[in-house]
Structures are given as structure tokens and as C-alpha cells.
Amino acid sequence: MAAWNESQAREILRRHVRREGALLPLLHDVQAAFGHIPGPAVPFIAEALNLTRAEVHGVVSFYHDFRDKPAGRHVLKLCRAEACQSVNSEELARQILDRFGLEWGATTPDGRLTVEATYCLGLCASGPAAMLDGEPVARLTPASVDDIAREIG
Amino acid sequence: MATRIFVPRDAAARAVGADKVAAAIVDEARRVGVDVEVVRTGSRGLFWLEPMVEVTAPAGRVAFGPVAVKDVAGLVATRFATSHALCLGRPEDIPFLKRQTRFTFARCGVIEPLSIADYRATGGWRGLERARSLGPTATIEEVTKSGLRGRGGAGFPTGIKWKTVADTPAGRKYIVCNADEGDSGTYADRMIMEGDPFLLIEGMAIAGFAVGATKGYVYIRSEYPDAIRIMERAVTIAEAQDLLGQKAGFEIEIRVGAGAYVCGEETSLLESLEGRRGQVRAKPPLPAHKGLFGRPTVINNVISLVSVPAILAEGAKNYADLGVGRSRGTMPIQLAGNVKYGGLFEAAFGLSLGEIVDDIGGGTASGRSVRAVQVGGPLGAYFPRSLFDTPFDYESFAALDGLIGHGGVVVFDDTVDMARQARFALEFCAIESCGKCTPCRIGSVRGMETVDKIIRGERAAANLALITDLCQTLKFGSLCALGGFTPYPVMSAIRHFPEDFDRPQLKTAAA
Structure with a gap:
């Protein structure tokens, strides 16, 4: 993941600036490039889109996806919604969090793993479900917690 | 070979x-x-x-x-x-x-999703061709006659929505597809986008032709990366064949949400597409009059749009002949949660909830008895077995203070604690509230605290009365369905499973 730099940001901006309602696609690409929405990105984007800094900050802070600091090298999103609850996802989530010594949304001290809550991945007939680094995993069992631990090394 | x-x-x-x-x-x-x-x-x-x-x-x-x-x-x-x-x-x-009637999901799981040849060979584009031969007005009439109602949950007649947009003069109009399928227990939008993406493109092209819109957006939630990838590729493939783009007179752009459940609400989705916080707009004006960028906009759920090509190709009557009462056609019922045979079951409206859960779903996956079923996502009511004779249609569920929503059916076994489920409904509302209206923003948090007191055994009767009162405020005072419908799971849990709220009383010195 690159560190914040204006030349790369300008390149991303160039792709979006003429679009209708450019802010969300722009923020997605900024986060994809820098791993989060770096502080200096806010005034930079505001200036380019003729918005106030408050407006851009308001959007960044409204949406759960946008981060103000980088996540761990691996991101595990565990579904906490009803369909997964019905197959004991909360118990499993607790095992995972305890194993890595984490609370929801936190990152391990070595920066290896962030565990986040998500509310539905559309894998509701195959729960408990999760997403590891953007890849879906389902029918989780205590044994799959070991697999996940192996995968993130 | x-x-x-x-x-x-x-x-x-x-x-x-x-x-x-x-x-x-x-x-x-x-x-x-x-x-x-x-x-x-x-x-x-x-x-x-x-x-x-x-x-x-x-x-x-x-x-x-x-x-x-x-x-x-x-x-x-x-x-x-x-x-x-x-x-x-x-x-x-x-x-x-x-046992299914695969009207809309006929190709899903059968064809190669990104093969436009497969799509055409299995009847693809016939709906659009028929629409073009009928002309815009007759196309809208056909959709109206089919009885198709919004499959996102609200159940508004699709044809009437289209006619409103068609009748509103404007230089630019939009088709917006709501693919922000955030309800737990639902995955029909995801499946059809991943399994038959050209069907959605065709449905949107028909809508564009019918109302005079030249641009469409598909707003897909970020939790669906596979659907996003496939839809983007499908649009590129269709553009290369001039089925979309300048020559076709209709273009489609894929937009990605950012993890806000409330953006499934149509006005909030429009705000998000415009690049703002996904905060709900007051209605009126209706999106059909002043929608995206202030222009007349058809905003339809994925399943509403993908139902249209077959309605046009097979004729409205074939669709309207299915179903019961004012719920015409088919619904992709999504069996989810603790269910033995979980999956998508497309059928005409009118099956009983018991048939869906016990006969089709086979009961629970855990092998224990079914205790509660939540129908219609996190804003839908919990049903006990005693209501399993309820027919699956819009009106029957509304009459019981519930909703069919987007067709999700989540099964719970007898280990479920309904007070916890009621608490979760309020917690979810608190997490996802856009913050614009007070009942939802503050009521959800106060409600959660009050259910916590009930769970702890603090003044249960008084707190239950308080929750009931608060739910009235949420129901009638909220701007949109998030605050307005959160009372459904909460009150249905209290009404149908009172024993779970009857906690051992906390012994307090003050008493």
C-alpha cells in the first residue's frame, strides 16, 4: 500500500473528476491506493470537487467502509446479522476474537489482522459466514478458525 | 469432444x-x-x-x-x-x-453468466425486442397489467412508478437499480447479478426505453465484490456489442456502496449516488418526480427489474395468472439461517409460511424444533409456529404487523432468546441509523437500553410498557422504514414470545 502522495492522488482524481456524483467512487479508489483515507486527502479532494472539507469529512465518517487509519495486513469481516446469529455465529466470533486477543474493529499489535463486524454478506443459507481479505468463506466451524489462523500466518 | x-x-x-x-x-x-x-x-x-x-x-x-x-x-x-x-x-x-416456478431465475445456475451467446440462446433480449415493437406506452401498460410490485419490500406497483416517470417531462431521466441488498437472510439480488447479469441489463434497458431515460446506475453494496466484478464485466461486454452505450441509446454505470445499510432506502441511495452522506430525504417530492440530481428517476430493486424481461417476452397475463390476491407473479423466497435445506425458492405467492419452512426448508439444520422465523429481513416480524398458516403475500403479512420485504425467511431453533433478538433489532437500528430523524437516531438507543433492563429483570412490566410506547413513536414518527419498521421485530418478539421477556426479577434494596 502506497503512502499518501499528491501525484498518485491527482492521477486518481483525474479518473473521477468529471463524473456525476464522483465522491464515493473517488474515495473507494483513494482507500484502495493508500489503505485508508489519509488526513491530507480530505482538503485535497474538497478543493478538487469544489466541496467544503466538512462535506468530505462528513461523507468519509458516515460510511462504515472508509477508514481513517490503515487496517491490518489481513482483514476478517465476520457476519453478525440474524441469519448467522441463528447458527451461533456470535459464539464463534467470540472464539476468534479471543484467539487473537481482539475486540471488534481492532487490529493485532503486530498489524497482522483486523477483525470487523459486518451485517450480511448474502451467504445466509451457509452461515456462519465471513470474508477474509475480500474472499467469501462460509459454514464456519471451530476448525475453520484454525484454517483462518493458518492462512494469515 | x-x-x-x-x-x-x-x-x-x-x-x-x-x-x-x-x-x-x-x-x-x-x-x-x-x-x-x-x-x-x-x-x-x-x-x-x-x-x-x-x-x-x-x-x-x-x-x-x-x-x-x-x-x-x-x-x-x-x-x-x-x-x-x-x-x-x-x-x-x-x-x-x-417444485419451483423459475420464471425469473430460469437461467441462473444453468448458463455461463458472461456468455452473451448463452443469454441470447436461452431467450435473452426477447423482452427488450418485444418492448421496442410495442412502444413505450404499451410497454408500461404491459408491466402494469402483470401486477408486478416492488420486490425490494415496499410492494409499490412497478408499472405505476414507471408511468409517473414517463409522464414527467424532463430533458434527462434516470433508471437506478437498487442492488444494496442489506437484509440479512436475502441473497436473490446477489445470485441473479452473479448468475445472469445480462438479465438485469435487459430489465434496465426496457425501463429506460419505457420512460425515456438514457442513463442507468446500478448501486451495488460493497459486501458483494463478486457481483460488482461480474456486473462490470457484463456492462463492458454489452457495450462492445452495442447493446449498451451511445448507439443503443442507453448506458449503465456500476456504483459501489460503502457499508451503510440505510442506503438501501431509496432516497438515501440517491443521496449516496450523488456523493453525499446517505441520509434519507423527506418525501414528497417523490423520486419519480425529482430523483437523482433532481431529475425524474425510476428506482427499482434488482428483482423488480429482472422480472420485467420475462413479463414482456411471455406476456403480462402469464405472470399475472400466478399468485394470489394483489400479490401477482412469483417471488424468490430465500430460505436462510438455521434451516436444513437453505436456498432460493422461486414460487408463486400464496404458499403458507409452514409449507415454506417445514416442507421446503425441511425444518432446522440443527435438528431441533423451529421456534421462530423472521420474515423480510432485520425490519421484519418474528413469527411463531402458531402463525405458520399465514400465506406468503404482501397483504397477509402486513395484516399481522409484519412484511415479506425482499423475501428473506430466517429460521431459528428453540435455543433462540427472543429478548436478545428484540435487543439486536434496536441495536442494528442504532448502528445503521442515518441520524436525520430523532425517533430512529435516539429511540433506537433508548430502546436498546430499555430491553437491556428487561433482560436484567429490572421492572419488566413498566419497561415493556415503555418499549411499546417507544415503538409507537418509532413507527409513526420516523422518516423511513429503518426507524418505522424496527418495531416489527421488537413488538412481534414481545407479542408472540412473552415468556422470553419474563426474566427473574432483580432484587433491589430500594424495593
């Missing part, structure tokens, strides 16, 4: 190892010198059988499942013999599929 082997690449199949199975089949076939072609399809929606692999045979396809990597060597060695223990016979003969 190579044997064609079909392996789903639907996210729910990939989540249980379909990619590894597909790779193993290729490797094993090469190793033993069998000529195979592996085709990745969508899913048929029989998720307890995923990964479900299908093989071409003289009498049609034969299915095997659930296939694990360790099964592949044996399957290839026997050349996918029907005597294999995992053989399911012809997929169409599996009772779960056989």
Missing part, C-alpha cells in the same frame, strides 16, 4: 470451496487424460448441496453434490458415473427445484 462440467462461481459456492473443486477437476482430468471443459456458472440456489457440480450427459445434465476436493479423484475416475454416492440425478428432478 470434451465433457462439459459446470461448477458454480456464485459467492456462496466459492465460500464453501467451489474454486478449489473446479481447479481439482481440471488437474485430475489432465492427470488421467480425460478431456473436460470446466464452465463456471451461477448457482441454482440449493446451498446445502454446494459446491454442486453438473456434468453433461445424453439425457441432459446430471448433478453431484456437495462435492469436496477429496471427492474429485473418485468422480473423475468413474467419469462422473450416476452410481457415485454424491450423484443427485438430474438437477431439475431434485424436489427443491422441481
